[in-house]
Each structure stands twice: as C-alpha cells, then as structure tokens.
Amino acid sequence: MPEEAIKITNLKKDFRINESHPGFLGSVRNLFSRKHKIKHALDGISLEIKKGDFVGYVGENGAGKSTTIKILTGILVPTSGEARVNGLVPHENRIKNAKRIGVVFGQRTQLWWDLPVRESFDLLQAIYEAPEPAFQRNLEYLGEVLGLKDLLSVPVRKLSLGQRMRCDIAASLLHEPEILFLDEPTIGLDLLAKDSIRKFLKKINAEKQTTILLTTHDMEDIDYLCERIVILDEGKIIFDGLRDDLKRYYGRTRVVEVEFREENPPLRFENGVQIVREENRKKWISFDREKHNASEVITYIVNHAPVKDIFLHEPRVADIVKTIYEKVS
Ligand SMILES: Nc1ncnc2c1ncn2[C@@H]1O[C@H](COP(=O)(O)OP(=O)(O)O)[C@@H](O)[C@H]1O
Numbered sequence: 001m002p003e004e005a006i007k008i009t010n011l012k013k014d015f016r017i018n019e020s021h022p023g024f025l026g027s028v029r030n031l032f033s034r035k036h037k038i039k040h041a042l043d044g045i046s047l048e049i050k051k052g053d054f055v056g057y058v059g060e061n062g063a064g065k066s067t068t069i070k071i072l073t074g075i076l077v078p079t080s081g082e083a084r085v086n087g088l089v090p091h092e093n094r095i096k097n098a099k100r101i102g103v104v105f106g107q108r109t110q111l112w113w114d115l116p117v118r119e120s121f122d123l124l125q126a127i128y129e130a131p132e133p134a135f136q137r138n139l140e141y142l143g144e145v146l147g148l149k150d151l152l153s154v155p156v157r158k159l160s161l162g163q164r165m166r167c168d169i170a171a172s173l174l175h176e177p178e179i180l181f182l183d184e185p186t187i188g189l190d191l192l193a194k195d196s197i198r199k200f201l202k203k204i205n206a207e208k209q210t211t212i213l214l215t216t217h218d219m220e221d222i223d224y225l226c227e228r229i230v231i232l233d234e235g236k237i238i239f240d241g242l243r244d245d246l247k248r249y250y251g252r253t254r255v256v257e258v259e260f261r262e263e264n265p266p267l268r269f270e271n272g273v274q275i276v277r278e279e280n281r282k283k284w285i286s287f288d289r290e291k292h293n294a295s296e297v298i299t300y301i302v303n304h305a306p307v308k309d310i311f312l313h314e315p316r317v318a319d320i321v322k323t324i325y326e327k328v329s
C-alpha cells in the first residue's frame with residue numbers, strides 16, 4: 001500500500017486546437033487545410049499528496065486545474081508522464097479507480113435531473129456496487145451532517161444551487177471513497193451555503209481522514225480549509241507548500257483595522273504606510289512588514305489620534321496569490 005494517495009510525475013497534457021480560416025473563402029479553404037495549434041494545458045507537473053491531506057489547487061482560468069482532475073479521475077489520458085491514484089493509473093483502471101474516489105464538478109450535477117434525490121442516490125449505489133449496510137450507514141451520516149432530510153424526496157431540478165451542491169457532495173461520498181476531488185464546488189453559492197459546505201468538508205477530512213483536492217476561485221475557501229496550497233500557472237506549478245509558510249514568506253503586506261473616535265484623525269502616513277479603505281470612523285491601514293513592524297505602526301496611530309478599537313489582520317491568501325501571479329507574469 002503506497003503512502004501517497006496521489007502521485008503525479010512530470011505530467012503533460014496537450015490539446016490540439018483547430019484554427020478555422022475565417023469567412024466564406026476561409027470555409028472553403030478549411031475543406032483542404034486545417035491549421036492547428038498545440039495547447040500545453042499541463043506542462044510537466046509533479047505532485048505528491050498524502051492520505052488525509054487537504055490540498056487547495058489554485059490557479060486562474062485556464063491554468064489546467066480541471067485538466068488535472070480529469071486525468072486523476074480517468075476521464076482524460078495524459079500526453080506523457082504519469083499520474084497514480086491509490087497506486088492505480090486512472091485511465092487504465094477507470095472503474096476500479098472510480099470506486100475509491102469521489103468527484104464533484106461544480107458546474108454540473110451527477111444527479112438525475114428529474115428524479116428525487118433519494119432515487120439518484122440509489123442508482124449511484126447500484127453503479128458503485130456499494131454494499132447495503134455501509135451505504136445505509138453513510139446515507140444516514142451524510143444526510144445528517146449535510147442537512148438533507150427534507151431534500152431527499154425533491155426532484156433535483158427543484159433544488160436551489162446550494163441544496164443541489166450539498167446533494168452532489170453527498171452523492172460523491174456515498175460509496176465512502178478515500179479521496180475526494182472537488183472542482184469549484186462553491187461556485188455561485190451564497191455565503192451561507194458556502195459556509196455549510198466548508199464546515200462539512202473540514203469535518204469529513206478530520207473525522208474520516210478523507211484526502212481532499214479542492215480547486216476553487218474562492219480564496220476564502222482555501223484560506224479556511226487547506227493547510228497546503230498548490231498554485232498552478234499556465235500548466236506549471238509555481239508554488240507548492242504550506243499555507244502558513246505562504247503567508248510567512250509572501251505575505252509582506254499587513255493591514256491594521258482601526259476604529260477612531262473622531263471622523264478625521266490627524267494622521268500622516270508615509271514610506272509605504274497607507275490607508276487602503278475607509279468607512280465612517282473605521283480605517284484600514286496597510287504597511288510592508290519588511291519595512292515596519294506592527295507595533296511601530298500601531299504605536300504611531302494610538303499616540304496621534306483617539307482610538308476606540310484596533311485590530312491587526314492576518315495576510316489573506318487571496319492577496320498573496322495575486323502578488324505571486326504579478327511576479328510571475
Ligand atoms: N478538451 C479541450 N480541448 C482543447 N483545449 C482544452 C480542452 N480542455 C481544456 N483545454 C484548454 O486547456 C487549458 C486548461 O484548461 P482547464 O484545465 O479547464 O483550466 P482550469 O480548470 O484551470 O480553468 C485551457 O487553455 C483550456 O482552454
């Protein structure tokens with residue numbers, strides 16, 4: 001039994017993109033010749049994920065996140081390199097692999113649109129050949145923690161996006177997979193729905209040691225959930241490490257939130273210290289940690305204006321990722 005849940009070695013995936021000649025004459029020319037371009041969607045990535053890890057897979061649109069997940073689930077065949085999931089090569093062992101992984105693609109459902117949720121679950125039980133007692137036990141557990149009780153008899157098309165996503169996540173876990181792949185699971189959800197999904201993912205990762213690879217645009221998801229972050233840019237991994245290290249090494253900008261007792265406190269900032277946001281008597285003041293230390297900035301503020309409340313913010317993953325991208329491009 002390999003220790004790694006996922007092992008990716010120098011993985012590449014090229015897509016051939018046909019370029020049509022434009023216009024009427026172009027469409028005639030298309031009959032005789034088609035130009036094509038190669039897109040290196042994955043350009044040699046290597047990655048090891050251990051059992052029980054919760055990894056955030058971050059990247060801008062088109063970076064190659066979904067392509068990676070499609071290879072790991074056996075939907076796509078790599079151009080070169082190797083991907084192993086639980087020791088198996090996914091596209092060569094698609095069914096065997098499927099029984100040990102769960103997948104959620106945020107933009108589409110794996111449930112049957114016109115069927116009540118419960119019937120979709122039963123169909124999935126049959127497809128995965130999940131044994132009865134374990135399946136029932138799981139359904140009960142998932143129904144409880146995801147709050148599905150009142151949803152089971154509702155046809156999928158009548159669910160809200162947040163309800164549907166909860167059902168989709170339950171569906172992906174009914175057969176008790178060791179690994180869960182989530183591709184943009186919180187896309188389009190309101191804060192409340194996001195929050196319940198985040199709490200649930202944290203819980204199953206802790207309680208069941210489910211290995212989770214999560215791609216999301218929402219850096220708050222990553223900040224809250226993922227101890228480890230992998231950042232992908234144009235098919236290449238540009239950062240792979242712990243969230244806390246990311247913050248320590250790259251999170252140079254700190255923000256102090258101050259509530260003053262008066263509208264226009266007599267403060268003058270310079271040397272990179274600046275007000276980045278204002279709201280009535282509250283101001284958010286940012287500074288570079290390498291140039292100033294927090295106590296120096298805070299001392300200046302409280303010595304020069306009457307302060308009601310003051311709060312030092314942790315650097316946000318979202319801001320750090322933005323600066324890393326700016327450096328690379
Ligand atoms: N089936 C396909 N055919 C051609 N190009 C594709 C295909 N799937 C993805 N791509 C291209 O590969 C790149 C990576 O896509 P994808 O993995 O979906 O990115 P992400 O999920 O990070 O947004 C993009 O440039 C995308 O246009």
Ligand SMILES: [Mg+2]
Pocket residue numbers: 065066067183
């Ligand atoms: Mg994608």
